[in-house]
Amino acid sequence: MNARFIKSSEKKEILNELNEYYGVSKLPYLLIETGRQRIRAFSGSLSKEEILKLARHANIEIIGLYLASKRDDDIRLNFDAVSLLKDQIKENIVEIDEKQLALWIRGFDLDIKYKRGPVVIKYKDEIVGVGKSNEEKLFNYIPKERKVRTPVPSL
Amino acid sequence: MEYKYQMKPLLKERMQKLLPDEQDFAEYERITHEETRSYIRCNTLKISIEELFSKLSEKWSVKQPFPKHPEIMLVLSDLMPGELGNSLEHTLGYYYIQEISSMLPVLSLNPEPEEFVLDVFASPGSKTTQIAAKMNNTGTLLANDLKIERIKILSSNTEKCGVTNCIITRNDAINLCGNLSKTDFKFDKILLDSPCSGEGIFRSSPKTMNIWNFNVIKGLSKQQKKFISLALKCLKKGGTLVYSTCTHAPEENEEIVDFALNNFPVKIENLSLPLKSRPGITEWNGKTFHKDIIKCARIYPQDNDSEGFFLAKLTLLEELK
Numbered sequence: 351m352n353a354r355f356i357k358s359s360e361k362k363e364i365l366n367e368l369n370e371y372y373g374v375s376k377l378p379y380l381l382i383e384t385g386r387q388r389i390r391a392f393s394g395s396l397s398k399e400e401i402l403k404l405a406r407h408a409n410i411e412i413i414g415l416y417l418a419s420k421r422d423d424d425i426r427l428n429f430d431a432v433s434l435l436k437d438q439i440k441e442n443i444v445e446i447d448e449k450q451l452a453l454w455i456r457g458f459d460l461d462i463k464y465k466r467g468p469v470v471i472k473y474k475d476e477i478v479g480v481g482k483s484n485e486e487k488l489f490n491y492i493p494k495e496r497k498v499r500t501p502v503p504s505l
Numbered sequence: 506m507e508y509k510y511q512m513k514p515l516l517k518e519r520m521q522k523l524l525p526d527e528q529d530f531a532e533y534e535r536i537t538h539e540e541t542r543s544y545i546r547c548n549t550l551k552i553s554i555e556e557l558f559s560k561l562s563e564k565w566s567v568k569q570p571f572p573k574h575p576e577i578m579l580v581l582s583d584l585m586p587g588e589l590g591n592s593l594e595h596t597l598g599y600y601y602i603q604e605i606s607s608m609l610p611v612l613s614l615n616p617e618p619e620e621f622v623l624d625v626f627a628s629p630g631s632k633t634t635q636i637a638a639k640m641n642n643t644g645t646l647l648a649n650d651l652k653i654e655r656i657k658i659l660s661s662n663t664e665k666c667g668v669t670n671c672i673i674t675r676n677d678a679i680n681l682c683g684n685l686s687k688t689d690f691k692f693d694k695i696l697l698d699s700p701c702s703g704e705g706i707f708r709s710s711p712k713t714m715n716i717w718n719f720n721v722i723k724g725l726s727k728q729q730k731k732f733i734s735l736a737l738k739c740l741k742k743g744g745t746l747v748y749s750t751c752t753h754a755p756e757e758n759e760e761i762v763d764f765a766l767n768n769f770p771v772k773i774e775n776l777s778l779p780l781k782s783r784p785g786i787t788e789w790n791g792k793t794f795h796k797d798i799i800k801c802a803r804i805y806p807q808d809n810d811s812e813g814f815f816l817a818k819l820t821l822l823e824e825l826k
Contacts, residue, residue: 379669393669394645395619401672407684408649412660412673430598430664433551455596476597495661498591 351405356381367425373440391417457497460488510711532807537707543580545600552599571779598665606814610749611635618643620693628655630662637668646671682735691741701750705813726756742824749816755789758815763794770822781808
């Protein structure tokens with residue numbers, strides 16, 4: 351198993367960062383770090399010790415959900431983790447309109463000025479992804495395989 | 506009538522034996538060349554059934570055909586190719602596109618919150634994500650498959666559906682169940698949705714007709730007996746195993762359940778399904794099966810305008826060593 355269980359002191363640091371960027375205050379998960387500084391969240395009932403024991407009898411590939419990654423001093427929430435934490439996210443939310451949504455879900459960056467750093471994108475009552483702002487533009491972090499593949503409609 | 510894909514003569518002969526009524530067989534043959542209907546399953550880990558139904562109803566005609574299973578929705582609108590997979594709601598993982606008969610094994614297994622559940626052949630993840638939703642991301646779900654390409658598809662689907670209670674393993678099923686059977690990891694429920702010859706999925710995968718081969722069925726039948734033998738050893742006493750395939754071949758269905766009933770302390774349960782099903786057959790090519798085999802369910806495409814499926818639900822009466 352190519353993973354490391356995150357200690358409670360590190361979990362506190364991660365939570366502090368998520369709180370600072372997004373306003374997230376609770377992470378009721380077992381956190382695991384895998385390659386490329388990816389943090390995964392596991393809500394299952396097996397303890398760390400039981401998972402390690404299981405790993406002696408089964409080839410474990412993946413545990414839980416890809417929650418966030420730590421890159422360039424930023425902590426970036428994963429696309430699917432956003433919906434997990436959507437009730438807690440209060441900071442760095444950029445609201446977009448229907449035209450911008452049509453571009454966003456097809457993987458285009460948006461010409462929206464916002465303060466530098468990771469952002470959460472919202473359309474009406476939906477959180478529709480995560481991105482990063484360089485103050486001039488919002489870079490689109492929708493995973494390639496999840497982008498809508500139809501042409502941009504004329505709105 | 507000439508179709509692009511034709512049943513091989515032996516397959517046709519076997520299906521006619523299973524469906525001796527001429528009109529019934531003709532109906533079966535006709536429907537296997539039609540596309541399936543557009544069923545989806547609400548991913549309750551991300552959105553409520555009511556909210557999704559309301560959102561989808563704004564763009565499509567949608568109905569919930571099964572009052573006991575409101576998460577299952579049927580899209581009645583004429584859709585553009587790929588339209589279901591290109592909606593915002595699909596991108597956000599609010600629903601999973603899943604053929605209705607493929608939802609039945611998990612409905613029969615009935616996983617509950619806090620349970621310890623094993624999905625032996627999990628990829629692509631339609632049933633894994635359905636199990637996780639039933640468990641409300643609690644308990645632990647062990648989802649296994651063999652090849653890394655299949656694991657990637659499985660994990661992409663568990664991620665998309667927001668599954669957090671799952672541990673994905675990559676093992677040969679025989680090794681996994683063999684190893685786990687020697688430990689104190691015992692499962693409340695196991696889904697053994699076995700690799701099979703795929704006679705039930707001609708509608709979505711018509712090429713399967715061309716690759717059908719009776720020798721493959723004989724080989725699969727041997728393997729499936731090993732799978733069920735070892736999977737049963739991983740169950741808790743009183744635990745449930747659902748055995749399912751997407752094929753009609755009795756060698757891969759009733760013969761496997763018959764093998765389990767005759768060799769292990771198991772009982773077969775009655776199934777309560779939202780689709781019309783036919784009982785398991787008690788005789789095939791000179792073999793007579795256990796009398797309780799009638800409790801198995803055969804799903805024929807012509808009965809429900811679905812794909813074909815087979816399932817059986819077993820309870821383990823005493824823990825196996």
